[in-house]
Amino acid sequence: MPGPASRHRSLPPRKRLSRALRGLLPRGLLGRSLLIILLPMVVLQAVALQAFYGGHLNIISRRLAGGVAGDVGMVVELLRREPADSQGWIFREAAWRLDLNLAFERGATLGPVQPRPASLPLLPLEEDLDQALSERVRLPFDTDWQTDSRSVIIRVQLPEGVLHVEAPRKRLFTTTLYFFVLWLVGTALIVFTVAALFMKNQVRAIRRLAAAAEAFGTGRDPGPIKPEGATEVRQAAAAFNRMQERIRRFIAQRTEMLAGISHDLRTPLTRMRLGLAMLPREAEGDAAELTQDVEEMERMIASYLVFARGEAVEQPRPGDLVQLVQEVAANARRAGADVEVAAPEGLVLPMRADALRRCLGNLLDNARRHARRMAVGVAAVPREAGGHWAEITVDDDGPGIPQAAREAAFRPFASFSGGGTGLGLAISRDIVRAHGGEIVLEESPMGGLRARLRLPV
Known part of the structure; x- marks a missing residue:
């Protein structure tokens, strides 16, 4: 006989996928309710984040990188055009007006560019800066994001040596990203907390109703339950209380009726037993058989009464x-x-x-x-x-x-x-x-x- 695994493999792919998805869903009402609330919110937040990354962040990043690359390109062009003895004012003006610290290493050459891990893998800053420098400087260069946590060091190969440019990262990075991510995470946590607290209270009322129904179904008498929670749950609790009362009243009426019938039947049976006991000795043989019939009838009446009561008193x-x-x-x-x-x-x-x-x-x-x-x-x-x-x-x-x-x-x-x-x-x-x-x-x-x-x- 094929086992559950082989039967599962024999299902069509669509049914296997549907069964797998059902297995991933929470089984409890609280988990499913939170999933219904949170899943659309997460999708909405993901769409907003993607729109931010794909639109606003990329545009701002390219513009900031283009500005820094344009300043570096202007400094490089000035150094190439001006004589060596007048380069000092270029360094001073770049530091004052462009916030770029310059240093020139005469006679040096750039080595082969070594691949380095991205220091900001979730942001397009490094890629945008390299692209902008390639377009606006048009000389061999490399960038260093690891040496200084507050600056980006750009090295450009000039004919006489290597120009070192130290650009502050704040010129390439916008704090809008931090606020946006904090807003996404913060609102998600707030909505999740409020939804969890609210749904927990609603589920608690349903669980109490289920526990009371289970207790009443197994013969325990929990008494009326207090309606609480949403309107529909309160209506269900009130209906359950009315049902309990009707069932108790029905059982009590049935038990009282059968107890009365049993009492009424036992009275003539008792008279019959007394009458049989007073028969003369000559009729003891027939009386014994009749006595057995009377005892059997009494046992039957007792069984009927026990069945009607259903042992609900204990x-x-x-x-x-x-x-x-x-x-x-x-x-x-x-x-x-x-x-x-x-x-x-x-x-x-x-x-x-x-x-x-x-x-x-x-x-x-x-x-x-x-x-x-x-x-x-x-x-x-x-x-x-x-x-x-x-x-x-x-x-x-x-x-x-x-x-x-x-x-x-x-x-x-x-x-x-x-x-x-x-x-x-x-x-x-x-x-x-x-x-x-x-x-x-x-x-x-x-x-x-x-x-x-x-x-x-």
């Missing part, structure tokens, strides 16, 4: 699942069952101990009526969403239930053996689901039926 508390399973198995052994238990030393989880004891008791009673041997296993298995499940398996060597009929076995009053009330599996599923878990029926390695329970730890 509140979950931390308990040792392994100890509870051992107790239920011991009770089944006293009733004549052959039960083996395989479990770790302990497994603590929040549970309704009485309800879970009833659930496991129903499963073992069902297995005992149809099988000779039973085995109960307890283990912790990982959950896909994180954490672990507490898994309980109840196996038997009985005839089992056909696969097509296993789901129907959980319906109330369903019976496949002709015995019992048909409520055992229905009550068991009701209890397991009230814990936030699930129960399924499978084929057992022992040849019969396996009931697999999973409860959240």
